[in-house]
Amino acid sequence: MPHVVTQSCVGDGSCVFACPVNCIQPTPDDPMFELAEMLHIDPTTCVDCGACVSACPVDAIKPHTLLTPGEEAFTLINAEYHRHDGRQRAPLAPVRPRLHVRDRAEPLRVAIVGSGPAAMYAAEEILTIPDARVSVYERLPVPYGLVRSGVAPDHRRTRRVSRQFDHIRRHTGLTMHLGVEVGRDTTHEQLLTAHHAVIYAVGAATDRPLQIPGADLPGAISATQLVAWYNGHPAHAGRTIDLSHRRAVIIGNGNVALDIARILTLDPEALADTEIAPAALAALRTSRVEEIVIAARRGPEHSAFTLPELVGLAATAGVTLSVRPEDLAAAPAGDKKLELLRGLPPTAGTGRQIQLRYRLAPRRVLGSDAVEAIELERTDGTLTGTGLTETIDAGLLVTSIGYRGAPLSALPFDATTGTIPNDGGRVVDPSTGRDVPGTYVVGWIKRGPTGFIGTNKICSQNTVAALVNDYNADRLPNPIAAPTAVDTRPATWRARAPRMFTRAR
Numbered sequence: 001m002p003h004v005v006t007q008s009c010v011g012d013g014s015c016v017f018a019c020p021v022n023c024i025q026p027t028p029d030d031p032m033f034e035l036a037e038m039l040h041i042d043p044t045t046c047v048d049c050g051a052c053v054s055a056c057p058v059d060a061i062k063p064h065t066l067l068t069p070g071e072e073a074f075t076l077i078n079a080e081y082h083r084h085d086g087r088q089r090a091p092l093a094p095v096r097p098r099l100h101v102r103d104r105a106e107p108l109r110v111a112i113v114g115s116g117p118a119a120m121y122a123a124e125e126i127l128t129i130p131d132a133r134v135s136v137y138e139r140l141p142v143p144y145g146l147v148r149s150g151v152a153p154d155h156r157r158t159r160r161v162s163r164q165f166d167h168i169r170r171h172t173g174l175t176m177h178l179g180v181e182v183g184r185d186t187t188h189e190q191l192l193t194a195h196h197a198v199i200y201a202v203g204a205a206t207d208r209p210l211q212i213p214g215a216d217l218p219g220a221i222s223a224t225q226l227v228a229w230y231n232g233h234p235a236h237a238g239r240t241i242d243l244s245h246r247r248a249v250i251i252g253n254g255n256v257a258l259d260i261a262r263i264l265t266l267d268p269e270a271l272a273d274t275e276i277a278p279a280a281l282a283a284l285r286t287s288r289v290e291e292i293v294i295a296a297r298r299g300p301e302h303s304a305f306t307l308p309e310l311v312g313l314a315a316t317a318g319v320t321l322s323v324r325p326e327d328l329a330a331a332p333a334g335d336k337k338l339e340l341l342r343g344l345p346p347t348a349g350t351g352r353q354i355q356l357r358y359r360l361a362p363r364r365v366l367g368s369d370a371v372e373a374i375e376l377e378r379t380d381g382t383l384t385g386t387g388l389t390e391t392i393d394a395g396l397l398v399t400s401i402g403y404r405g406a407p408l409s410a411l412p413f414d415a416t417t418g419t420i421p422n423d424g425g426r427v428v429d430p431s432t433g434r435d436v437p438g439t440y441v442v443g444w445i446k447r448g449p450t451g452f453i454g455t456n457k458i459c460s461q462n463t464v465a466a467l468v469n470d471y472n473a474d475r476l477p478n479p480i481a482a483p484t485a486v487d488t489r490p491a492t493w494r495a496r497a498p499r500m501f502t503r504a505r
Contacts, residue, residue: 003041003046003050003052003053003061003062003063003064004041004061004062004063004064004067004071004074004075004078005024005038005039005040005041005060005061005074005078006060006061006062006067006071006074006157006308009038009039009056009058009060009308009452009454010057010058010060010158010161010452010453010454011033011036011038011039011451011452011453011454011455012057012121012161012453012454012457013027013028013033013454013457013458014055014056014057014454015039015051015052015055015056015061016028016039017055018051018052018055019051019052022045023041023042023045023046024039024040024041024042024052025039025040025042025081026039028458033458037306037307037308038077038306038307038308040077040078040081041061041078043078043079057160057161057163057164058157058158058159058160058161059157059160060157060158069315070311070312070315071311071315073311073315073340074308074311077307077308077311077336080336098128099125099126099128099129099464099465099468100129100468101129101132101468101471101472102471102472104471104478105478106196106478106479107130107131107132107133108126108129108131108132108133108196108468108471109132109133109134109135109194109195109196109479109483110126110132110133110134110135110195110196110197110198110199110467111134111135111136111137111191111194111195111197111198111199111483112134112135112136112137112198112199112201113137113182113191113198113199113200113201113202114136114137114138114145114200114201114202114203114443115136115138115143115144115145115176115201116144116145116146116147116201116203116443116456117144117145117146117147117161117165117443117453117454117456117457118201118203118442118443118444118446118456118459118460119136119145119199119201119442119443119460120144120164120165120168120169121442121456121457121459121460121461122199122201122442122460122463122464123136123168123169123171123174124168124460125460125461125464126464126467127168127171127173127174129468131173132173133173133174133175133483134171134173134174134175135174135175135176135177135194135195135483136169136174136175136176136177137177137180137181137182137186137191138176138177138178138179138180139179139180139181139182139184140178140179140233140234141178141179141234142178143165143169143176143178144162144165145203146203146453147159147161147162147165147453148162148231149227149228149231149232149233150227150231150256151231152227152259152262152263153230153231153263153271153274153275153276154262154263154266154270154271154274154276155259156274158453159275161453175483182408183408183409183410187410188408188409188410188411188439189410190481192437192438192439192479193479193480193481194479194480194481194482194483195438195479195483196438196471196476196477196478196479197438197439197440197467197470197471197476198438198439198440199440199441199442199463199464199467200408200411200420200427200439200440200441200442200445201441201442201443201445201460202405202406202408202443202445203405203443203444203445204403204404204405204406204418204444204445204448204449205224205403205405205406206224206403206404206405206406206418207222207223207224207225207399207400207401207402207403207404208399208401208402208403208404209222209399210251210362210399210401212362212363212364212365213364213365214364214365214366214367214371215365215397215399217365217367217369217370217371218242218369218370218371219242219367219370219371219395219396219397220365220371220397220399221241221396221397221398221399222398222399222400223250223252223256223257223260223398223399223400224403225239226241226260226398227256227259227260229241229277229280230263230276230277230280230284231275231276231277231280232275232276232277232278232279232280237277237279240283241280241283241396242370242395242396243264243283243284243286243287243288243289243395243396244288244395245288245289245393245394245395245396246288246289246290246291246395247289247290247291247292247293247392247393247394247395247396248264248289248291248292248293248394248395248396248397248398249292249293249295249374249392249394249396249397249398250292250293250294250295250397250398250399250400251295251362251397251398251399251400251401252294252295252296252304252399252400252401252402253294253295253296253303253304253305253356253400254304254305254400254402255304255305255306255309256400257294257304257305257398257400258294258305258309258310258312258313259309260398260400261292261294261313261354262312262313262316262319262354263276263284264284264287264289264292265289265290265292265316265318265319265352265353265354266316266317266318266319267317267318268281268284268285268287270317271284289396290351290352290353291352291353291354291355292353292354292355293355293357293392293394294354294355294356294357295357295358295360295362295376296356296357296358296359296360297359297360297361297379297382297383298358298359298379298381298382298383299327299330299331299358299359299381300323300327300328300331300337300338300341300356300358301331301332301335301338303337303341303356307336307337307340310337310340310341311340313354314340314344318351318352319351319352319353319354320345320351320352320353320354321344321345321353321354321356322344322345322346322347322353322354322355322356323341323344323346323355323356323357323358324346324347324355324357325346327356327357327358327359328341328342330381341356344356358381359378359379359380359381360376360377360378360379360390361376361377361379361383361385362374362375362376363375363376363377363385363389365397366391370395371394371395371396371397372393372394372395373391373392373393373394374391374392374394374397375389375390375391376389376390376391376392377389377390378390402449403418403444403449404417404418404448404449405418405419405420405444405445405448406418408420411427411436411439412427412428412429412430412431412436414430417448418448418449419441419444419445419446419447419448420441420445420446422440422441422446423435424462424463424466425440425441425442425446425459425462425463425464425466425467426439426440426466426470427439427440427441437475437476438470438476438477440463440466440467441463442456442459442460442463443456443459443460446459446463447459
């Protein structure tokens, strides 16, 4: 097979549109696109032209001859997808039509709150409109949200999507204001006076809490806090993580849980030339953590991590990944993820190790002044406990059980879903059922914490299309103030900017 998609795929569909023979599936117009863990290249129709390689923003596509030993599994994964898919190939994804706006007294001006992937994709779409202007407001001193503070530092290729965002921010129609927090330095109302519309792209900023006794003990930390610590997030720069115990337990088994397990067990010198925070690297160099237990309530067939992430973790040098046979006994056959799990050793043996455990639900955290152990109850494979318990000694407990959005002042909020109520991106006031004038959402605050980096591209395009329809229908009044009127800090960032990451040594 000439080319292979590897685990650093972000799923934005750039390669699909570039491919001249439609050999990359699923396409963005396929309902399966948003559910797919990765894209796949058909080995029987790929013509080895390399167009997909050039289009990919994170260098995730390689000729099969250049795969590393840890990436060899992707040759089989790609081939098997097309061998067993059984569906008729979808037509080549159409080029998205260019947005058009009717003549107005003032060119379209939009404020975007946040600067992560959803924000930057929304800005990119708006800036396809002639003379449009975008003002991005970011509360942190650096841009790009979770691309900087959420992606593991050793996922170098995934982080390269920032180069695409650099290209977007260099557009003459975009101005980025760093260190400006809406609600503190300016208000929603002020933004609306200076723009036709405001788009909120603030993500899901909080973790779902683990509500069990002892979860507030020192040594218990959320995944968001730990990831922000080793990625150098300004709000967590002074945090201290106790890595003096040989074992840590992670509750939840999504991709973030696997990232954390890898970072905590990887040879620190393998991280020395990444964008990991210097303080975190120093702590990892003196860490005594040798074993990670990743516990999930349900069976392995419900594993939340993706197949590409599992392949990457299994290939981590110097670390043994294991799963107990009894955890796999009742799992169905035929699933590629389960096949890979069945190929793992039943016990980790010696050295640094990561154990995937299933059908275990946390019941309480034990310890007097800090975390000393976690008591878990065996489940029946769903969420029902059996009464049988197990205690695992550990000095660090990481909860990685999901994310949720936080309320924003002056905007409605759905506490059940952790999102801002909306209809196709238009913010809706649930008390009246009417649209909130000139106010839109994109990304996780719109749809919840689902999908990958590239999923935000289609999400943002759909919201911007709704915004443009409202603009053309005269539902957005002309701004009455200049955008500079809402700037309260001299934090404008143009084409030349400081280095986004601080490289550890």
